[in-house]
Amino acid sequence: MEATDNPALRIVGGHTGLDLVNTVEPRVPGAEPEKEHLNTPEELLEWAVRTRVVEPVEAREIQLVWQGEAALAAVLAIREALYAVLLARLNEEGGPILPYQPALEQLGTRYAAAVARGSLTLPPDSPKIGRLRLGDVAAFAVQDRLAAIAVDLLTRENIEDLRQCPLDEGGCGWLFLDRSRNHSRRWCAMADCGTRVKARRLTVKRRGRQLPPN
Template structure:
């Protein structure tokens, strides 16, 4: 990760990028969680376009006033992310998700979707779904991420394009938007190049 681009966003969907906020996810010694505190969660959400800078500042001020609540929201975000990871990994592997994971995912759906509203956008004249979740709630950023996951899960065409990076032990998930569904890596510049170098080294032997 460079300083100018601290986050890799290669999942092609918000929920995929959220799931990928763990580096070397399936490694026992190299694994690193990007969210070790609430401020890091808020910063990623600004980068992902979930929050504006001003919204993040408001939430961070609230987090300073109620650190225990901020810690609880961080745990909620990580729990939701890991549940989503296991569900979408099962999709990539064409297996059935665990019933416990679906139950936990639906608990999140029930928590946030009770605030969902249909609004009319005057600028476009269209109707849209919007969460009525108050912006000052410390977990406000989780609703659109959850909505992204729900929309992907119920999309029969896009769901079949969910894949897991073949670079071991990367573990990242992504939506293969290539025309011939040939994408194999989270990033050709990352895991793809490592695999290429490995093949070249083995060929040299």
């Protein structure tokens, strides 16, 4: 998905699980982010509608029945656990691998809770194939759907395509799936980090040229 109309937060991960991870800027392992986009239950719900985790009509119902702060805490736990696991997979070749077992357990527990609230149904349009529906309980819908999305990302997506906007080159550390044809996408979004880093390099170069020779 390309960057959308909201200038406050770009949606560029290519999977909602990655977009969840990318709700802090910059994404530096072990460091406090400069900007947190999910500060309140309202911000979470707004983000969930924007990323189509919930429909606008559902959001109204959720707001009436959920315990917003508890849901926010659950979602942030899912987010950080998912980030820890993805980071470990990114660093498998070369970099240090932080312990990610607790993060996997966290995700497993959250997913199990979602399944416990789920229901097995036979959809009217194809009653021969049963379907496990998760996230239908409004009070827990946001966290349960995001737990399912996190598990989907870890179990189904080709993690070979996972990239990190390069922090050591001035990028933001966000994660994204590189779906470009020749696997050459380097930045979360060329229009943002790529251009910014290039502009900065140009300024440094120009300044270098203006220095008087010694």
